[in-house]
Amino acid sequence: MLKRKISLFLNISTSFAFIIVMSFFLSIGIEHFNTTRRLPILLTEVQSANMANILSLLYSRQGNWNNLASTVRDLTSTMPDNKEGHAFRVIVEDSTGKKLYNSFTELFDSRDTVLIEGKSENLTDYVTNLTIGRIVLYVDEKYLETKTTDYLLSALKEQFILTLGAILIALIPAAVLSNRLSRPLTRLSRASGEIRSGNNIQITETYKTAELAALTESFNQMSQTLKKQKELRQRLIGDLSHEINTPLNIIDLDARGIQNGLIDKDEGLESIRAEIDKLSGLIKDLDWLAETDAGEISLEIQTVDLPGIIKKETERWQFNADRLNIALIFQNELDGETIIQGDGIRIRQVISNLLENCLKYAPESEEIVIRLFRTKKQISISVTDQGPGIPAGEIDEIFERLYRLDDSRNRGTGGRGLGLSIARSIMEMHKGRLTVESPAGKGSTFILTFPMIDTGK
CATH class of the missing domain: 1.10.287 (Helix Hairpins)
Incomplete structure (x- = not known):
């Protein structure tokens, strides 16, 4: 049992750890995607806004672009990691799109350098409040890769520490959950062992789950x-x-x-x-x-005339009924000939078993009523006696093999206790039902129900 508990704990802990680790890799993937896509903007956002403000003030005071180049060079030289102008490049355009300044032409040959466009900002004449151009910052790809790697390594370190902490914390609910699950399973295992040893046992504990x-x-x-x-x-x-x-x-x-x-x-x-x-x-x-x-019995399906079968079986048992002064009454509540598809010999056997059973328990000078009637799309046969009835707790058990309500009385009648069991088996083979209704002290009514009825006249 200890081994099973450890196994359950490990399974739950491993599941929690797997979910946390997968979340870790997913978050790193999302972080990498967002960083690669937005880092050029993030790196140039502040610088471009600052340079746009300074250049807008320069134009507003002078009314022209004199000293533009020197001002831009001074600004770019103070940008982080851009003392030699390798990290960022700047283009300034007027409102018509004409390039007023291009740091690309002032630096070394950049044919092997890949630049990625970053944040752009409009330039405004604060006197007239009109747009007079724009400034665009570009980021060197190698510089961007370096910054991206640094950022992701920092994020990875933080995520790793958080993930490790989450796994350690997850061990607590894993232990609680495994213990909560293993406790009832342990009880079930012990109870199963008792049953295996031949002892009947019930689990009395109740669970909210x-x-x-x-x-x-x-x-x-x-x-x-x-x-x-x-x-x-x-x-x-x-x-x-x-x-x-x-x-x-x-x-x-x-x-x-x-x-x-x-x-x-x-x-x-x-x-x-x-x-x-x-x-x-x-x-x-x-x-x-x-x-x-074993499923080795097969039915010989044919057209069966139910009223004819019931009449023949009633006549066959009439002699036994006369000896007991019992009247056999057949009530056909259907008009004309009633035809179903089934095994006529087996259906006769069922009706015979029911009549034999009723004759055992029906008091003398009483009657047994056989009814043939329709219920929705089914045809039913009921056999009712005036006997002592069946105790409520034994109604389902009378169909068990060799079951007896009263040993001495039943054996005295010569029955084997198999008739009702055989009758129910035959009805199930016909996809029908055999049920019983027995109010205390008011006799018993056995009901045969045949589905998928095809009637004719």
């Missing part, structure tokens, strides 16, 4: 799901053991009874065959569910 709160909630949900899956797995093993051992024990007792002459041979063999049929049915159902989970 949305991401950490969502992560904690997801972890707790995962923990609850794993706990539920563990309980279901244990119950599944126990139920399977019972479902297999019960018929095997009966077969063993009947076989011993026949062998010892304690029971009639024909009755014993009939009982053995019945238990073998139960085992065979259980194995077939489990095989079907396993193949469904």
